Amino acid sequence: MFFPNAEVAVNPFLLVLLGVIVGTLGGFFGVGGGFLITAGLLVFGVPAIVAVGTGMALILGSSIVNLLKHRHLGNVDYRLAGLTMLGTVPALLLAKALNSKLEAAGTIGPVIGYLYVALLAFLGLFFIYDYWRTRNWSRRSGESVSTAGLAQRLYAWRMPPHSIRLPGWRRVSLYAVLPVSQVESIHVLIPITIGFAVGFLSGLLGAGGGFIMLPVMIFIIGIPTTVAVGTSLLQIILTGVVGTALYSLSNHVDLLMAIIMLSAASAGSQLGASATRHVESRGIRVLFGVTVLSGGVAIALKQVGQGGRGLEYLSTVATVILLGVSGLVAVLIGVLLLRSKLGGAKRGPEIS
Amino acid sequence: MYDALTRFLGTFSADNPILWTVLVIVVIGGTGLGLYAFWEVVLKAVSAVFSRGGNGPGDSPR
Numbered sequence: 001m002f003f004p005n006a007e008v009a010v011n012p013f014l015l016v017l018l019g020v021i022v023g024t025l026g027g028f029f030g031v032g033g034g035f036l037i038t039a040g041l042l043v044f045g046v047p048a049i050v051a052v053g054t055g056m057a058l059i060l061g062s063s064i065v066n067l068l069k070h071r072h073l074g075n076v077d078y079r080l081a082g083l084t085m086l087g088t089v090p091a092l093l094l095a096k097a098l099n100s101k102l103e104a105a106g107t108i109g110p111v112i113g114y115l116y117v118a119l120l121a122f123l124g125l126f127f128i129y130d131y132w133r134t135r136n137w138s139r140r141s142g143e144s145v146s147t148a149g150l151a152q153r154l155y156a157w158r159m160p161p162h163s164i165r166l167p168g169w170r171r172v173s174l175y176a177v178l179p180v181s182q183v184e185s186i187h188v189l190i191p192i193t194i195g196f197a198v199g200f201l202s203g204l205l206g207a208g209g210g211f212i213m214l215p216v217m218i219f220i221i222g223i224p225t226t227v228a229v230g231t232s233l234l235q236i237i238l239t240g241v242v243g244t245a246l247y248s249l250s251n252h253v254d255l256l257m258a259i260i261m262l263s264a265a266s267a268g269s270q271l272g273a274s275a276t277r278h279v280e281s282r283g284i285r286v287l288f289g290v291t292v293l294s295g296g297v298a299i300a301l302k303q304v305g306q307g308g309r310g311l312e313y314l315s316t317v318a319t320v321i322l323l324g325v326s327g328l329v330a331v332l333i334g335v336l337l338l339r340s341k342l343g344g345a346k347r348g349p350e351i352s
Numbered sequence: 353m354y355d356a357l358t359r360f361l362g363t364f365s366a367d368n369p370i371l372w373t374v375l376v377i378v379v380i381g382g383t384g385l386g387l388y389a390f391w392e393v394v395l396k397a398v399s400a401v402f403s404r405g406g407n408g409p410g411d412s413p414r
Contacts (some may be wrong), residue, residue, distance in 0.1 A: 262384065
Protein backbone atom coordinates (compact mmCIF):
# COMPACT_ATOMS: atom_id res chain seq x y z
CA MET A 1 0.00 0.00 0.00
CA PHE A 2 1.40 3.39 -1.05
CA PHE A 3 1.38 6.25 1.45
CA PRO A 4 1.39 9.64 -0.31
CA ASN A 5 2.95 11.85 2.36
CA ALA A 6 5.67 9.36 3.28
CA GLU A 7 6.13 8.54 -0.44
CA VAL A 8 6.76 4.92 0.43
CA ALA A 9 4.90 1.60 0.16
CA VAL A 10 4.39 -0.32 3.42
CA ASN A 11 2.41 -3.49 4.12
CA PRO A 12 -0.71 -2.27 6.04
CA PHE A 13 -0.84 -5.52 8.08
CA LEU A 14 2.56 -4.64 9.54
CA LEU A 15 1.17 -1.22 10.50
CA VAL A 16 -1.90 -2.83 12.14
CA LEU A 17 0.34 -5.25 14.05
CA LEU A 18 2.59 -2.41 15.18
CA GLY A 19 -0.50 -0.39 16.17
CA VAL A 20 -1.97 -3.16 18.36
CA ILE A 21 1.37 -3.72 20.09
CA VAL A 22 1.92 0.02 20.59
CA GLY A 23 -1.60 0.43 22.00
CA THR A 24 -1.25 -2.46 24.45
CA LEU A 25 2.16 -1.33 25.69
CA GLY A 26 1.04 2.31 25.72
CA GLY A 27 -1.99 1.55 27.87
CA PHE A 28 0.06 -0.63 30.20
CA PHE A 29 3.21 1.49 30.58
CA GLY A 30 1.63 4.94 30.16
CA VAL A 31 3.86 5.78 27.25
CA GLY A 32 2.71 7.08 23.89
CA GLY A 33 4.73 4.32 22.30
CA GLY A 34 6.91 6.74 20.32
CA PHE A 35 10.09 4.73 20.89
CA LEU A 36 8.36 1.74 19.34
CA ILE A 37 6.50 3.63 16.57
CA THR A 38 9.51 5.53 15.23
CA ALA A 39 11.70 2.45 15.61
CA GLY A 40 9.11 0.29 13.82
CA LEU A 41 8.54 2.78 10.99
CA LEU A 42 12.30 3.15 10.49
CA VAL A 43 12.55 -0.63 10.26
CA PHE A 44 9.64 -0.67 7.74
CA GLY A 45 11.61 1.70 5.49
CA VAL A 46 9.75 4.98 6.20
CA PRO A 47 12.05 8.04 5.85
CA ALA A 48 13.40 9.12 9.26
CA ILE A 49 11.77 12.56 9.46
CA VAL A 50 8.36 11.21 8.31
CA ALA A 51 8.68 8.36 10.83
CA VAL A 52 9.25 10.99 13.52
CA GLY A 53 6.32 13.18 12.38
CA THR A 54 3.87 10.29 11.90
CA GLY A 55 4.99 8.89 15.24
CA MET A 56 4.06 12.23 16.85
CA ALA A 57 0.57 12.11 15.30
CA LEU A 58 -0.01 8.55 16.46
CA ILE A 59 1.30 9.42 19.94
CA LEU A 60 -1.27 12.22 20.13
CA GLY A 61 -4.18 9.96 19.19
CA SER A 62 -3.20 6.92 21.26
CA SER A 63 -2.39 9.08 24.31
CA ILE A 64 -5.88 10.64 24.19
CA VAL A 65 -7.40 7.14 24.26
CA ASN A 66 -5.05 6.00 27.06
CA LEU A 67 -5.44 9.18 29.15
CA LEU A 68 -9.22 8.93 29.16
CA LYS A 69 -8.90 5.34 30.31
CA HIS A 70 -6.40 6.23 33.10
CA ARG A 71 -8.45 9.28 34.19
CA HIS A 72 -11.31 6.89 34.75
CA LEU A 73 -8.97 4.81 36.97
CA GLY A 74 -7.87 7.93 39.01
CA ASN A 75 -4.23 7.70 37.92
CA VAL A 76 -3.67 11.32 36.74
CA ASP A 77 -1.94 14.14 38.72
CA TYR A 78 -2.96 17.29 36.80
CA ARG A 79 -0.87 19.64 38.97
CA LEU A 80 2.38 17.78 38.31
CA ALA A 81 1.56 17.45 34.61
CA GLY A 82 0.94 21.22 34.39
CA LEU A 83 4.33 22.01 35.95
CA THR A 84 6.28 19.70 33.65
CA MET A 85 4.44 21.13 30.62
CA LEU A 86 5.78 24.62 31.41
CA GLY A 87 9.23 23.31 30.55
CA THR A 88 8.17 21.07 27.68
CA VAL A 89 6.83 23.69 25.22
CA PRO A 90 10.02 25.79 24.75
CA ALA A 91 12.08 22.58 24.67
CA LEU A 92 9.99 21.19 21.80
CA LEU A 93 10.53 24.34 19.71
CA LEU A 94 14.27 24.15 20.36
CA ALA A 95 14.38 20.46 19.41
CA LYS A 96 12.45 21.04 16.19
CA ALA A 97 14.91 23.78 15.16
CA LEU A 98 17.82 21.40 15.82
CA ASN A 99 16.06 18.61 13.89
CA SER A 100 15.65 20.86 10.84
CA LYS A 101 19.36 21.75 10.97
CA LEU A 102 20.33 18.07 11.18
CA GLU A 103 18.02 17.27 8.25
CA ALA A 104 19.60 20.03 6.17
CA ALA A 105 23.02 18.60 7.01
CA GLY A 106 21.80 15.11 6.00
CA THR A 107 22.70 13.57 9.35
CA ILE A 108 19.28 13.26 10.97
CA GLY A 109 18.91 9.50 10.31
CA PRO A 110 22.11 8.35 12.06
CA VAL A 111 21.77 10.94 14.87
CA ILE A 112 18.20 9.83 15.74
CA GLY A 113 19.16 6.18 15.34
CA TYR A 114 22.22 6.26 17.61
CA LEU A 115 20.57 8.52 20.21
CA TYR A 116 17.70 6.06 20.37
CA VAL A 117 20.06 3.12 20.79
CA ALA A 118 21.91 4.83 23.67
CA LEU A 119 18.75 5.97 25.48
CA LEU A 120 16.77 2.76 25.05
CA ALA A 121 19.72 0.56 26.04
CA PHE A 122 20.40 2.65 29.15
CA LEU A 123 16.76 2.75 30.26
CA GLY A 124 16.15 -0.93 29.49
CA LEU A 125 19.23 -2.09 31.39
CA PHE A 126 18.42 0.26 34.28
CA PHE A 127 14.90 -1.11 34.69
CA ILE A 128 16.08 -4.73 34.48
CA TYR A 129 18.86 -3.99 37.01
CA ASP A 130 16.32 -2.31 39.31
CA TYR A 131 14.05 -5.36 39.09
CA TRP A 132 16.97 -7.70 39.87
CA ARG A 133 18.13 -5.49 42.77
CA THR A 134 14.70 -5.15 44.39
CA ARG A 135 13.94 -8.86 43.96
CA ASN A 136 17.22 -9.94 45.56
CA TRP A 137 16.79 -7.45 48.39
CA SER A 138 13.21 -8.59 49.08
CA ARG A 139 14.32 -12.23 49.13
CA ARG A 140 17.18 -11.58 51.55
CA SER A 141 15.46 -9.22 53.97
CA GLY A 142 11.81 -10.08 53.41
CA GLU A 143 11.10 -6.35 53.05
CA SER A 144 10.42 -4.20 50.01
CA VAL A 145 13.28 -1.93 48.93
CA SER A 146 12.83 1.81 48.49
CA THR A 147 13.43 3.15 44.98
CA ALA A 148 12.72 6.72 46.07
CA GLY A 149 16.07 7.61 47.71
CA LEU A 150 16.84 10.32 45.14
CA ALA A 151 13.30 11.67 45.43
CA GLN A 152 13.61 12.00 49.22
CA ARG A 153 16.82 14.04 48.79
CA LEU A 154 15.05 16.24 46.21
CA TYR A 155 12.13 16.91 48.57
CA ALA A 156 14.56 17.88 51.34
CA TRP A 157 16.53 20.23 49.04
CA ARG A 158 15.57 23.83 49.93
CA MET A 159 16.55 25.51 46.68
CA PRO A 160 16.26 29.34 46.47
CA PRO A 161 14.20 31.30 45.61
CA HIS A 162 11.60 29.99 48.05
CA SER A 163 8.93 32.42 46.88
CA ILE A 164 8.35 35.22 44.37
CA ARG A 165 6.25 38.38 44.47
CA LEU A 166 4.02 38.66 41.39
CA PRO A 167 3.21 42.25 40.30
CA GLY A 168 -0.06 43.35 41.89
CA TRP A 169 -0.27 40.05 43.75
CA ARG A 170 0.82 38.66 47.10
CA ARG A 171 4.01 36.61 47.63
CA VAL A 172 3.66 33.13 46.09
CA SER A 173 5.55 30.08 47.38
CA LEU A 174 7.62 28.18 44.81
CA TYR A 175 7.12 24.89 46.66
CA ALA A 176 4.21 22.81 45.43
CA VAL A 177 2.18 20.13 47.18
CA LEU A 178 1.16 17.20 44.98
CA PRO A 179 -1.48 15.21 46.88
CA VAL A 180 -2.31 12.77 44.08
CA SER A 181 1.39 11.89 43.76
CA GLN A 182 1.82 11.80 47.57
CA VAL A 183 4.50 14.52 47.43
CA GLU A 184 4.34 16.91 50.40
CA SER A 185 6.66 19.61 49.06
CA ILE A 186 8.75 20.02 45.92
CA HIS A 187 10.30 23.11 44.32
CA VAL A 188 8.40 23.94 41.11
CA LEU A 189 11.66 24.40 39.19
CA ILE A 190 12.37 20.65 39.55
CA PRO A 191 9.37 19.41 37.50
CA ILE A 192 9.74 22.37 35.10
CA THR A 193 13.41 21.50 34.47
CA ILE A 194 12.53 17.83 34.09
CA GLY A 195 9.77 18.80 31.61
CA PHE A 196 12.30 20.84 29.61
CA ALA A 197 14.87 18.02 29.47
CA VAL A 198 12.30 15.36 28.57
CA GLY A 199 10.61 17.67 26.04
CA PHE A 200 13.91 18.40 24.29
CA LEU A 201 14.86 14.73 24.01
CA SER A 202 11.38 13.68 22.91
CA GLY A 203 11.16 16.48 20.33
CA LEU A 204 14.52 15.47 18.93
CA LEU A 205 13.61 11.78 18.76
CA GLY A 206 10.00 12.22 17.65
CA ALA A 207 8.72 10.48 20.74
CA GLY A 208 6.10 11.64 23.21
CA GLY A 209 8.69 11.39 25.95
CA GLY A 210 6.77 8.85 28.04
CA PHE A 211 9.59 6.32 27.97
CA ILE A 212 11.85 9.00 29.49
CA MET A 213 9.18 10.69 31.65
CA LEU A 214 7.96 7.46 33.26
CA PRO A 215 11.32 6.48 34.85
CA VAL A 216 11.99 10.12 35.76
CA MET A 217 8.64 10.37 37.60
CA ILE A 218 9.19 7.08 39.40
CA PHE A 219 12.87 7.37 40.34
CA ILE A 220 13.52 11.14 40.49
CA ILE A 221 10.18 12.66 41.54
CA GLY A 222 9.35 9.44 43.43
CA ILE A 223 5.63 9.10 42.67
CA PRO A 224 3.71 5.78 42.63
CA THR A 225 4.09 3.83 39.38
CA THR A 226 0.38 3.86 38.49
CA VAL A 227 0.14 7.67 38.97
CA ALA A 228 3.33 8.08 36.91
CA VAL A 229 1.73 6.00 34.16
CA GLY A 230 -1.42 8.17 34.02
CA THR A 231 0.29 11.55 34.51
CA SER A 232 2.99 11.03 31.91
CA LEU A 233 0.18 10.59 29.35
CA LEU A 234 -1.04 14.15 29.88
CA GLN A 235 2.44 15.47 29.22
CA ILE A 236 2.70 13.22 26.16
CA ILE A 237 -0.52 14.71 24.70
CA LEU A 238 0.99 18.19 24.87
CA THR A 239 4.17 16.91 23.22
CA GLY A 240 1.97 15.19 20.65
CA VAL A 241 -0.03 18.34 19.78
CA VAL A 242 3.03 20.60 19.48
CA GLY A 243 5.09 17.94 17.70
CA THR A 244 2.31 17.01 15.26
CA ALA A 245 1.73 20.69 14.43
CA LEU A 246 5.42 21.36 13.80
CA TYR A 247 5.96 18.27 11.66
CA SER A 248 2.66 18.73 9.75
CA LEU A 249 3.67 22.27 8.79
CA SER A 250 6.73 20.85 7.05
CA ASN A 251 4.60 18.02 5.53
CA HIS A 252 6.32 15.26 7.46
CA VAL A 253 3.19 13.52 8.80
CA ASP A 254 1.48 10.69 6.91
CA LEU A 255 -2.15 10.97 8.03
CA LEU A 256 -3.28 7.73 6.41
CA MET A 257 -0.53 5.74 8.09
CA ALA A 258 -1.30 7.37 11.46
CA ILE A 259 -5.05 6.61 11.23
CA ILE A 260 -4.47 2.93 10.37
CA MET A 261 -2.12 2.50 13.33
CA LEU A 262 -4.32 4.55 15.69
CA SER A 263 -7.38 2.39 15.01
CA ALA A 264 -5.37 -0.73 15.78
CA ALA A 265 -3.73 0.88 18.83
CA SER A 266 -7.07 1.78 20.44
CA ALA A 267 -7.98 -1.90 20.71
CA GLY A 268 -4.69 -2.74 22.41
CA SER A 269 -4.81 0.22 24.80
CA GLN A 270 -8.07 -1.06 26.37
CA LEU A 271 -6.27 -4.23 27.30
CA GLY A 272 -3.08 -2.52 28.52
CA ALA A 273 -4.72 0.10 30.75
CA SER A 274 -6.99 -2.49 32.42
CA ALA A 275 -3.98 -4.71 33.11
CA THR A 276 -2.24 -2.04 35.27
CA ARG A 277 -4.84 -2.70 38.00
CA HIS A 278 -3.87 -6.33 38.25
CA VAL A 279 -0.08 -6.40 37.86
CA GLU A 280 2.34 -5.25 40.58
CA SER A 281 4.61 -2.24 39.97
CA ARG A 282 7.79 -4.32 39.81
CA GLY A 283 6.24 -6.42 37.05
CA ILE A 284 5.30 -3.30 35.06
CA ARG A 285 8.85 -1.96 35.38
CA VAL A 286 10.69 -5.10 34.27
CA LEU A 287 8.39 -5.59 31.26
CA PHE A 288 9.00 -1.95 30.35
CA GLY A 289 12.77 -2.53 30.64
CA VAL A 290 12.70 -5.60 28.39
CA THR A 291 10.60 -3.77 25.76
CA VAL A 292 12.75 -0.64 25.51
CA LEU A 293 15.93 -2.73 25.49
CA SER A 294 14.62 -4.75 22.52
CA GLY A 295 13.84 -1.45 20.75
CA GLY A 296 17.42 -0.32 21.30
CA VAL A 297 18.87 -3.61 19.99
CA ALA A 298 16.59 -3.45 16.89
CA ILE A 299 17.68 0.08 15.97
CA ALA A 300 21.34 -0.78 16.57
CA LEU A 301 21.06 -3.75 14.17
CA LYS A 302 19.27 -1.54 11.62
CA GLN A 303 22.05 1.05 11.81
CA VAL A 304 24.73 -1.62 11.31
CA GLY A 305 22.72 -3.19 8.46
CA GLN A 306 22.50 0.16 6.65
CA GLY A 307 26.29 0.26 6.49
CA GLY A 308 26.21 -2.35 3.68
CA ARG A 309 29.08 -4.89 3.48
CA GLY A 310 26.59 -7.78 3.12
CA LEU A 311 24.93 -7.01 6.46
CA GLU A 312 21.57 -5.92 4.98
CA TYR A 313 19.89 -9.02 6.47
CA LEU A 314 20.29 -7.35 9.89
CA SER A 315 17.35 -5.08 9.01
CA THR A 316 15.11 -8.18 8.85
CA VAL A 317 16.57 -9.44 12.13
CA ALA A 318 15.79 -6.01 13.64
CA THR A 319 12.13 -6.24 12.51
CA VAL A 320 11.80 -9.73 13.97
CA ILE A 321 13.35 -8.68 17.31
CA LEU A 322 11.31 -5.47 17.62
CA LEU A 323 7.93 -6.95 16.74
CA GLY A 324 8.71 -10.32 18.34
CA VAL A 325 9.71 -9.02 21.79
CA SER A 326 7.12 -6.26 22.00
CA GLY A 327 4.47 -8.65 20.64
CA LEU A 328 5.42 -11.21 23.29
CA VAL A 329 5.21 -8.57 26.03
CA ALA A 330 1.78 -7.51 24.70
CA VAL A 331 0.62 -11.17 24.79
CA LEU A 332 2.05 -11.54 28.30
CA ILE A 333 0.09 -8.47 29.44
CA GLY A 334 -3.07 -10.07 28.05
CA VAL A 335 -2.29 -13.36 29.84
CA LEU A 336 -1.60 -11.57 33.15
CA LEU A 337 -4.90 -9.70 32.85
CA LEU A 338 -6.82 -12.85 31.98
CA ARG A 339 -5.20 -14.82 34.81
CA SER A 340 -6.01 -12.16 37.39
CA LYS A 341 -9.59 -11.82 36.12
CA LEU A 342 -10.15 -15.58 36.22
CA GLY A 343 -8.34 -16.04 39.56
CA GLY A 344 -9.79 -12.86 41.10
CA ALA A 345 -6.24 -11.87 42.13
CA LYS A 346 -5.54 -8.37 43.38
CA ARG A 347 -2.51 -6.27 42.43
CA GLY A 348 0.60 -6.94 44.46
CA PRO A 349 1.97 -4.47 46.99
CA GLU A 350 3.28 -1.13 45.69
CA ILE A 351 7.07 -0.74 45.89
CA SER A 352 7.59 2.76 47.21
CA MET B 353 -11.49 6.01 -4.22
CA TYR B 354 -8.08 5.15 -2.80
CA ASP B 355 -6.34 6.92 -5.69
CA ALA B 356 -8.46 10.04 -5.18
CA LEU B 357 -7.72 9.99 -1.45
CA THR B 358 -3.96 9.65 -1.89
CA ARG B 359 -3.99 12.38 -4.55
CA PHE B 360 -5.95 14.69 -2.22
CA LEU B 361 -3.64 13.98 0.73
CA GLY B 362 -0.54 14.53 -1.40
CA THR B 363 -1.64 17.82 -2.98
CA PHE B 364 -3.54 19.33 -0.01
CA SER B 365 -0.64 18.79 2.39
CA ALA B 366 1.81 20.35 -0.05
CA ASP B 367 -0.39 23.34 -1.04
CA ASN B 368 -1.98 24.31 2.32
CA PRO B 369 0.47 23.65 5.17
CA ILE B 370 -1.53 25.50 7.85
CA LEU B 371 -4.90 23.98 6.90
CA TRP B 372 -3.19 20.61 6.61
CA THR B 373 -1.79 20.98 10.14
CA VAL B 374 -5.23 21.84 11.51
CA LEU B 375 -6.76 18.94 9.59
CA VAL B 376 -4.18 16.46 10.93
CA ILE B 377 -4.69 17.54 14.57
CA VAL B 378 -8.49 17.61 14.28
CA VAL B 379 -8.67 14.24 12.52
CA ILE B 380 -6.23 12.55 14.91
CA GLY B 381 -7.84 14.08 18.03
CA GLY B 382 -11.35 13.33 16.79
CA THR B 383 -10.41 9.78 15.87
CA GLY B 384 -8.87 9.27 19.34
CA LEU B 385 -12.01 10.53 21.10
CA GLY B 386 -14.25 8.52 18.77
CA LEU B 387 -12.26 5.35 19.32
CA TYR B 388 -12.36 5.81 23.11
CA ALA B 389 -16.15 6.29 22.99
CA PHE B 390 -16.48 3.29 20.68
CA TRP B 391 -14.53 1.00 23.01
CA GLU B 392 -16.41 2.25 26.08
CA VAL B 393 -19.72 1.34 24.42
CA VAL B 394 -18.39 -2.03 23.24
CA LEU B 395 -16.91 -2.94 26.64
CA LYS B 396 -20.06 -1.86 28.49
CA ALA B 397 -22.19 -3.90 26.11
CA VAL B 398 -19.93 -6.94 26.53
CA SER B 399 -19.95 -6.69 30.35
CA ALA B 400 -23.75 -6.19 30.32
CA VAL B 401 -24.15 -9.32 28.20
CA PHE B 402 -21.86 -11.33 30.52
CA SER B 403 -23.49 -10.09 33.73
CA ARG B 404 -26.94 -10.84 32.34
CA GLY B 405 -25.71 -14.30 31.38
CA GLY B 406 -24.55 -14.93 34.95
CA ASN B 407 -27.92 -14.01 36.50
CA GLY B 408 -30.22 -16.95 36.19
CA PRO B 409 -33.79 -16.96 37.51
CA GLY B 410 -32.55 -18.19 40.88
CA ASP B 411 -30.10 -15.23 41.18
CA SER B 412 -32.73 -12.51 40.86
CA PRO B 413 -33.54 -10.55 44.05
CA ARG B 414 -36.77 -11.45 45.81
